Amino acid sequence: MKKILSICLVLLTSFALCACSSEEGKETNNQTKTEEKIYGVGETITYKKDGQERVHFTVNSVSNTSDRNEFADSQPEQVIIIHYSYENIASEEDVYFSSVNFKVIDEGGNVCETYPASINTYPQTAPIGTKSEGEEAYGLKQQSSKIKLVVDLDYFGNKVTYELPIQ
Structure with a gap:
């Protein structure tokens, strides 16, 4: 009987400790999310992996x-x-950014799609030590003076957010 009681006590203590640690983890994640930096036009994002700078990304304008x-x-x-x-600073794989990396949100909170407008600059793959630039056209569902742009830097959840005025 004492063995069963001891086992039950150990199990209850384990569950209580797991529940406490789970709540602490949620608080830490929420604090990280609220502290996320919002970037603007001309600000460069540096993507790091294993402590090393790999890629620089910049939004130059929205017009x-x-x-x-x-x-x-x-x-x-x-x-x-x-x-x-x-710019590919030190990524072993060629770097390429296009609309698949972007989520555009207008002032009405609508997630917007690419639009087949004429663009002048097409992105290119960038091996180590090279740079490229590109343009993407989007159709907004609502007239907006600014957009939110979420950029997926590596397809593994490393995302940054820009708030960008439309010129």
């Missing part, structure tokens, strides 16, 4: 365009062009 594609399925309220640049 309106009057360009509309008569064959587009969507009829957005506003079309913008995002101009960005990146």
Whole structure:
């Protein structure tokens, strides 16, 4: 009987300790999320892996365009062009940023899609020691004076957020 009581006591203590440590972990995660930095035009993000700088990423500008594609399925309220640049400092794999790395959100909180507008600069893969730049066009569902841009730096959840005025 004493053995069973001892085992039950050990199990209860273990569950209580696990529950406490789980709550502490949640608080730490919430604090990290609220302290996330929001970046602006011209600010460079440095992606690090294993303590080493690998990639620099910068949004250079966001501008309106009057360009509309008569064959587009969507009829957005506003079309913008995002101009960005990146540099492969020490990534063994070639670096390439495009719309698959981006999530654009207009002032109404709508997640927006790419739009087939004319762009002038197409991103290229960048091996170590090289730079590239690119442009992406997006159709906004609501007229906006600024957007939120979430950039996925490595496809593994390392994301940064920009708040960008539209020029």
